[in-house]
Amino acid sequence: MVALGSVIAILLGFALFYGLKGKKKSIDSSMKSSENRTCKSDSGKSTDIIIVGAGIAGSALAYTLGKDGRRVHVVERDLRQPDRIVGELLQPGGYLKLVELGLEDCVSDIDAQNVYGYALYKGGKSTKLSYPLGSFNSNVAGRSFHHGRFVQRMREKAASLPNVRMEQGTVTSLLERNGTIKGVEYKTKTGEKHTAYAPQSPHCSMRWLLFKFVEIPSCFVGLALENCKLPFENHGHVVLAEPSPILFYPISSTEIRCLVDIPGQKVPSVSNGEMAQYLKTVIAPQVHFFCK
Structure with a gap:
């Protein structure tokens, strides 16, 4: 169940990014209605959207919105390469979403391995189950890799856009106005306190969203x-x-x-x-x- 949960998390994450991309018009309307002005942080830099967290979800969202011309500020508590064992096997559907988002090269240069299905073993017997990939391009398959390498490559891809700012810092509070989140307060890695404002400020911790209230079995x-x-x-x-x-x-x-x-x-x-x-x-x- 834990393994299945990890797979579901990564797939739901990509579904979330793609869904947000498809809702670009609604995001545009929301931004325009947010006092119809440019929001700036205390550093004076203008921002359209703040993303809290630069994992798989946050990095993909930053790249997608940045590619659409948005000024994106990403605040991530630790920009070092993660050392985790979850999210290491991306299903074919997830790879197709990478292609649609223009992020497929994030698995092409980290020694990722193609995965074409599963082998099941029980009681001395075994069987092989292959993905139904007959109608897809030969490059379409699952991908397995070091989780940390994949996350770092996603961050690099997002940060390569001139309008995406990736910063290491710990968000200490959300700034609300009339029931709407308008920005965040955070500490940099040197301990300096800053505030940043933007019309949109999503929290991109899929682990928190999916498993916060689940007992660990x-x-x-x-x-x-x-x-x-x-x-x-x-x-x-x-x-x-x-x-x-x-x-x-x-x-x-x-x-x-x-x-x-x-x-x-x-x-x-x-x-x-x-x-x-x-x-x-x-x-x-x-x-x-x-x-x-």
Whole structure:
């Protein structure tokens, strides 16, 4: 369920960007009706829209609106490359949205791997399920990659536009007027306080939007397996094991990601050897057929 949630998050994110792009007219009207004037931050720079968060959603939105001529100010709390294991497998529909948004090159130079479907394993039996891609161009497929590399490339793409300003800072409050958010107050990485105003100020944390009120039923532990081959090349692999699923998929030309779902909110300790023992005694015997 956690793996499915990660996939749903990234797909809903791209649906959100595309939907916003399709609603350009409504955004135009909203901006024009917002006192019909240019909004400026305390630095004197004029802005049409402020985006809080430069993850996948925020970066794609910044690029899309910036390409349409909007002056965009993105405030992201940490512009270093993220080190996370979620959102590493983009489905074909997500890749098609990248193409429509002009962002497909964000997966072309990060050693991303094409994914054509899944292999399922249970009780010693297996089957392969391929994506129905027969009617699409040969380049259309899923993509798997290092999440952090993808996010950094998306940020670079957005920041390459002259009217998109990417700034590292932590938003401390939203500035409202007559029930409408008009801007944000934030601190820069040096601790300086600033205010920024714009007719539109969306919050682009898909993780917060989707999972804020969801109880955590389990935790994923991620391993990177180097120079290892999967039984079915360019496919994700799902092992329906006990007590919960185990996932494998390529994240580069030399690395395979293994995600072990561990039930409960307490993860076995790495420092005292509990994690290593769990992986060796519970997980390894159920995936021995992957060792090539």
